Amino acid sequence: MISSTVENYLKELFLLDPRSEKQIATGELAKVLCVTPGSATSMIKTLAQSGLVEHRPHYGVKLTEQGRNLAVHVVRRHRIVELFLVNILGMDWGEVHDEAEQLEHVVSDDVITRMDELLGHPTHDPHGDPIPTPEGEIPERSLQLLSFCNEGDNVxxxxxxxxxxxxxxxxxxxxxxxGASIEIKHRNDIADSITIQSQGKEVVLGLAAAGRIEVEDV
Amino acid sequence: MISSTVENYLKELFLLDPRSEKQIATGELAKVLCVTPGSATSMIKTLAQSGLVEHRPHYGVKLTEQGRNLAVHVVRRHRIVELFLVNILGMDWGEVHDEAEQLEHVVSDDVITRMDELLGHPTHDPHGDPIPTPEGEIPERSLQLLSFCNEGDNVxxxxxxxxxxxxxxxxxxxxxxxGASIEIKHRNDIADSITIQSQGKEVVLGLAAAGRIEVEDV
DNA sequence: TGGCTCCTTTTGGTTAGTCAAAAGTTTACT
DNA sequence: AGTAAACTTTTGACTAACCAAAAGGAGCCA
Structure with missing residues (x-):
């Protein structure tokens, strides 16, 4: 049996590097998991023994094919649960994360399948992150940062x-x-701002803030 | 924080004696929890130290007011989750127990409240067992064994x-x-059988089987 | 009263996961 | 190249929960 602790280590490794290309530093992993670096090291060693990660001491750690696969399924469970809590139980965007954090380790595949169905096989969660398919595929969209959009774009x-x-x-x-569609009205690199129109209302954002918002061409 | 192991010990003590009147034997508790008697003893000792149970060595263990309260809430979570899995996710009566066994330890009160609402504040779960209220009250019904019913009864x-x-x-x-309403057509103590009519159909049951079915006067 | 059986408790040992602090590496700067 | 800073790994110790097996009551029957 695979413990929720192990699932969390794998999940965070995945979230830190979804393609599993980079070597993740022990300390970085420790930080997101809120454990001491020493704890992370020792868990990494047992994960490596199980073939779930590849560990190059003093350089970093990376998910193996097998580890990534498990991680993807944890993420799938997490995101479906989140969406379920928001769409079916009417909870708030902000309060579902912690709840899902717990549930992701105990809900069975059967329950996830049924939730998925009830939700209409969504491809993205309330945060806009992709929901992996039961087979572990991650639906890709070609997203762009709002800060890179040009005047006149509709996204x-x-x-x-x-x-x-x-x-x-x-x-x-x-x-x-x-999902809201917006139009880019002005863009001023000198003033470091971008003006957009959404539902008739104009909003001015700094480019830094706009860099945190991703959009899709429509 | 209260671990799921502790919750399970309290819950089983409650289920073995819902009124918390009797002293439960260590071995009996160990059996339902699938642990060795020694494990049960040591956990009982720590529960007693936390004031959740009263332990008379060599005689047995009993929930305290505080322990029973916690147990009742675990049972509430369990039964609401079960009902939710059946009524909302369309799962089968038979397959929800194990799932609920896991979920009961992680779902928040907020989620339970929302499920309860969605279900219309049910008072009994799919097995006919009462669902404690958020305040810990247990809705009582005056049930009777089908084997004790008399000819002509409508239940x-x-x-x-x-x-x-x-x-x-x-x-x-x-x-x-x-919830199906039935009428007792015949009762034959010599033949050890009882004949009932449900939805026009007549069914004959042995009294032993009838003793496993509880009914409510209508 | 002794002895027998059944049950409970105690004892010693294991595993998973954690932390604090000591020891060891890498890197980066002079 | 030499050293300090920053990071990683090792070490030793702790907790919760478990098991197996030895030791300790309790009740019963002669």
């Missing part, structure tokens, strides 16, 4: 990279919801 | 005590579903 909001509650509230208050 | 099926899959299938096939 739809696909993902908000900043999980900060205040930022999410600001986005929500200004109609910058997932 | 509704409230609970099936036998969890055996074959028995459940037999019951289902003969229209003996939760």
């Amino acid at each position: 739809a909001i696909a993902r908000i990279g900043n999980q900060d509650a205040a930022f999410l509230k600001f986005a929500e208050d200004n109609g910058l919801l997932l | 509704a099926i409230a609970r099936i005590g036998n969890q055996d899959a074959a028995f459940l299938k037999f019951a289902e096939d003969n229209g003996l579903l939760l």
Whole structure:
């Protein structure tokens, strides 16, 4: 049996590098998992023994094919649960993450399949992140940072990279919801700002903030 | 934080004696939890130190007020989850128990509240067992064993005590579903049988089987 | 009262996961 | 090249939960 601790290590490795190309530093992994570096090292060693990661001491760690596969399924469970909590149980975008964090380790594949069906086989979760398929494929979209858009572009909001509650509230208050279609009115590199129109309302954003919002061409 | 192991010990103590009146034997508790008696003893000792149970060495163990309270809430979570899996996700009566066994330890009160709402504040789960309220009250019904009913009685099926899959299938096939109203046609103590009519169909049951079915006067 | 059986408790050992602090590497700068 | 800073690994120790097997009551029957 695979413990939830192991699932968390694998999941975070995946989230830090979805393609599993880079060597992730022990300390970085330790930080996101809120454990000491020493704890991470020893867990990495046992993961390596099980063939779930490849460990080059002092250089870093990387998921193996097998490890990545497990991780992807944890992420699938997490995102389906999140979407389920929001769409079916009516919970808030902000409060579902921690809940899903727990549930992802105990819900069976059967339950996930049924939730998936009830949700209509969604491809992306409430944060705009892709939901891996049961086979482990990750649906790709060609996203672009809002900060790279040009005047006149018509795009739809696909993902908000900043999980900060205040930022999410600001986005929500200004109609910058997932799927909302917006038009780029002005772009001023000198003033470091971009002006967009969403649902008739004009909003001015700094380019740094715009860099946290990903959009899809429509 | 209270571990799921502790929750399981408390829950099983509650299920073995819902009123928490008797002293439960260590060995009995160990058996339902599938642990050795020694393991049970040592956990009982730590539970006693936390004030969750009262332990009289060599005589038995009993939930305290506080322990029973926690146990009742675990049971509430379990039963609401079960009902949710059956009614909302369309799972089978038989397959939800193990799933709920896992989920009961991780779902938050918020999620339970929302499920409860979605289900219409049910008072009993798919097995006919009562669902404790958020305050810990246990809705009582005055149930009677089908084997004690007399000719002419009109009753509704409230609970099936036998969890055996074959028995459940037999019951289902003969229209003996939760809530179904039936009439007692004949009762023959010599032949040890009882004849009932449900939805026009007559079914003959041995009194032993009838003793596993509980009914409510209508 | 002794002895027998059944059950409970104790004892000693294991595993997974953690931390704190010591020891060892790498890198980067002079 | 030499050294300090930054990071990683090792070491030793802890906790929760478990098991197997030895030791310790309790009740019963002669």
